[in-house]
Amino acid sequence: MNKHKVFIGLTLVQTILLMTLFLQGVARIKTFSEGQQPALEVTVATLQLTDLALWTEARYTRHPSQADHFTPFQDLPSALEHFPAGSILAPVKGKGVQP
Amino acid sequence: MRHLKILEFALSSLLRRRYKNLSLLAVYTFTIAILASILLLTHALKTEASRLLDGGPELVVQRLSAGRHDLISTEAIAQIRKIPGVTEVKPRYWGYYYDALVEANYTLQGIESVHQELTMVDGRLPAGNNECAIGQGVANVRKVGSGDDLILVDSTNTGTVLTVVGVFRSESELLTNDLVVLEREDLIRFFTFPPDRATDLAVKVANPAEINTVAAKIKRIIPDSRPITRNEILQTYAGVFNWRSGMMLTVFSAALIAFCILAWDKATGISAEEKREIGILKALGWETSDILELKFWEGLVISLTALLLGILTAYVHVFYWDATVLAPVLKGWSVLFPDFRLTPFIDFYQLLTIGFLTVVPYIASTIIPAWNAAITDPESAMRG
Numbered sequence: 001m002n003k004h005k006v007f008i009g010l011t012l013v014q015t016i017l018l019m020t021l022f023l024q025g026v027a028r029i030k031t032f033s034e035g036q037q038p039a040l041e042v043t044v045a046t047l048q049l050t051d052l053a054l055w056t057e058a059r060y061t062r063h064p065s066q067a068d069h070f071t072p073f074q075d076l077p078s079a080l081e082h083f084p085a086g087s088i089l090a091p092v093k094g095k096g097v098q099p
Numbered sequence: 100m101r102h103l104k105i106l107e108f109a110l111s112s113l114l115r116r117r118y119k120n121l122s123l124l125a126v127y128t129f130t131i132a133i134l135a136s137i138l139l140l141t142h143a144l145k146t147e148a149s150r151l152l153d154g155g156p157e158l159v160v161q162r163l164s165a166g167r168h169d170l171i172s173t174e175a176i177a178q179i180r181k182i183p184g185v186t187e188v189k190p191r192y193w194g195y196y197y198d199a200l201v202e203a204n205y206t207l208q209g210i211e212s213v214h215q216e217l218t219m220v221d222g223r224l225p226a227g228n229n230e231c232a233i234g235q236g237v238a239n240v241r242k243v244g245s246g247d248d249l250i251l252v253d254s255t256n257t258g259t260v261l262t263v264v265g266v267f268r269s270e271s272e273l274l275t276n277d278l279v280v281l282e283r284e285d286l287i288r289f290f291t292f293p294p295d296r297a298t299d300l301a302v303k304v305a306n307p308a309e310i311n312t313v314a315a316k317i318k319r320i321i322p323d324s325r326p327i328t329r330n331e332i333l334q335t336y337a338g339v340f341n342w343r344s345g346m347m348l349t350v351f352s353a354a355l356i357a358f359c360i361l362a363w364d365k366a367t368g369i370s371a372e373e374k375r376e377i378g379i380l381k382a383l384g385w386e387t388s389d390i391l392e393l394k395f396w397e398g399l400v401i402s403l404t405a406l407l408l409g410i411l412t413a414y415v416h417v418f419y420w421d422a423t424v425l426a427p428v429l430k431g432w433s434v435l436f437p438d439f440r441l442t443p444f445i446d447f448y449q450l451l452t453i454g455f456l457t458v459v460p461y462i463a464s465t466i467i468p469a470w471n472a473a474i475t476d477p478e479s480a481m482r483g
Contacts, residue, residue: 003110004103007400014407021414025443028418032442036270039218041154043271046217046224047208048191048301050155050332052148053234053276056204057432059195062277065335066159066299066327068168084431087349090341 055085064089105389109396112376124405126361131409131457132416133354138449139417140425141340146444148336151274155332156301157310159191160317161325168325170296175321179302182316184309190297192286196251196279201240203434207279209286219275221245222265225282232265236276236435249279254291261285272437302326350428358457362464369468377472378480390473391466398465402458410450418443 043049051063060067061083081087113120160179162171176188192209212226222245224232231249233241243249249261267275281289302317304310314326377390385393416424421439430436472480 002107003114004106007106007110011403011407014404014411018407018411018414021411022443022445025414025418025445029442029444037150040151040271040274043217043219043267043274044151044154047210047275047278047280048156048189049274050152050159050327052144052152052273052336053206053236053278053435053437054144054273054429055431055433056206056236056277056435058204061431061433062195062204062206064339065332066161066168068166085429085433088429088431089339 055083055089057085058083061085061089102392105392106396106400109393109400112393113397113400120401123361124401124408127358127401127405127457127461128408128412130354130358130361131405131453132412134351134358134457135410135413135450135453136416136422136425137351137354138453139413139443139445140422140439140441142446142449143417143441143444145337145340147273147442149333152332152336153329155329156191157304157307157329158302158314158317159327159332160300160302160321161327162299162321163323163325168299170292171299171324173295173297175324176300178320179300179317182313182320184304184306184313185302186305187303189301189303191299191301192283192292193298194286194290198241198251201434203236203240203277205237205277205279205435207281207286207289209281209283212282219268219271220265221268222263225264225280225285227282228285229259229261230264230282230285231261232267232278232280233263234267234275234278234435235269235272236437237279238263238266240435251279251289253289259289269438270440272440276437277435350425355456359460362460365461365464365468367468369472373469374472375481377469378475378477381473381477381480387470387473391470394466394469395462398462399458401465402461406454406458410453414443417441 050065053062055061160171160175162169162175171190173190176190179185179188194207196205196207197203198205210224217224220232222232233243233249237249238244241249243263245263245266247263249263250258251261253259261279261281267278286292302313304313310328310330314328317324317326380390380393381387416422417439418441422429422441426436426439
């Protein structure tokens with residue numbers, strides 16, 4: 001068999017596989033939006049949650065939206081950030097409405 | 100037909116150096132898979148956060164003392180209620196607990212005892228004294244389930260026996276993994292909160308357009324307060340994984356630099372064997388444009404295959420294998436860390452960007468040195 005036919009065939013197979021995964025992803029999003037999401041929204045509203053439970057190693061990584069953006073450095077004068085998750089998070093912009 | 104014949108020749112040429120090209124394809128695919136995994140993971144997390152946290156409090160009012168978050172007086176509730184547009188002010192009671200037994204941090208949350216049933220809880224929420232509902236992570240590390248006892252040490256250093264009446268389902272891990280939900284009075288007693296203090300206040304505003312105005316008024320009435328709007332909470336998660344985050348700056352840029360080195364090496368060097376091949380083709384009557392097309396096909400075969408394989412690998416890795424390679428990078432020192440069962444929210448613009456950032460420079464770096472060799476005299480090219 002010609003090599004170019006094999007190459008074009010393999011590329012088509014990969015593209016079809018990728019499209020199948022994307023289409024399956026669309027179906028998963030639909031299932032999530034109609035099934036889990038409303039239940040999770042009720043959980044958030046009932047428990048009044050403000051953050052994802054991603055990083056539990058420090059206060060400011062557990063609740064980045066509720067912490068000061070300078071929290072990593074306020075434990076003691078000239079304290080350095082030492083939690084790994086603190087290096088993964090982008091610096092959170094200063095929050096709190098100014099009068 | 101002519102193009103297909105040149106493609107056929109390009110494939111034969113690649114197969115002649117099959118071990119070199121296969122290792123190149125493997126490195127290229129790996130680099131794209133890492134780049135795409137990071138983009139898919141961060142985008143899915145950002146989208147999921149914005150969808151779920153949209154149901155959270157419209158405004159959270161904290162008290163600051165000496166530059167730190169402090170407990171807020173519940174007397175502020177009456178002051179905030181007087182602000183036009185505010186429909187409800189509820190105190191939130193929550194805090195952190197370090198479990199020395201398993202070296203994990205939990206978030207303890209107090210709720211009012213009368214509550215609707217949550218479908219995300221196997222069992223029920225606490226309705227009376229010494230009851231609790233726990234997240235999947237807590238249940239796993241403490242090896243407890245519904246009906247078991249969970250013993251925590253309170254602020255007076257006394258062991259408190261809590262009966263687990265519900266466990267949050269694993270689908271809600273991203274939100275509830277480290278939670279221990281208690282009845283409000285239990286939590287106040289556990290942390291020995293002063294009677295007129297709460298952790299912060301959740302404010303409901305009738306008109307979403309007025310949230311910022313209400314927040315500014317709260318800040319004016321209670322100067323040592325810090326109102327955080329829901330929009331700011333959502334913005335936090337939109338910004339947590341942006342290009343300035345460590346994930347992007349370290350892993351993503353390391354992979355991108357590795358790719359640049361690969362492309363640069365290709366662009367600056369063409370082997371003597373390849374030069375001789377170009378010389379022979381020229382001597383046989385190939386035009387410079389034919390040689391450029393040959394090199395274009397060689398570059399496209401490698402880069403398109405690597406791009407498709409890389410994106411396929413990244414997709415399966417993030418959305419089917421729960422990002423097993425990247426999860427330890429994200430986890431840090433967290434003892435409780437949720438399993439990623441992410442919904443495949445994809446930004447196709449990001450995938451196109453990856454394609455553009457990797458395929459185009461690679462093809463260019465294949466063609467440019469070949470063009471240099473192709474415009475030289477065939478005899479000198481054959482002699483190297």
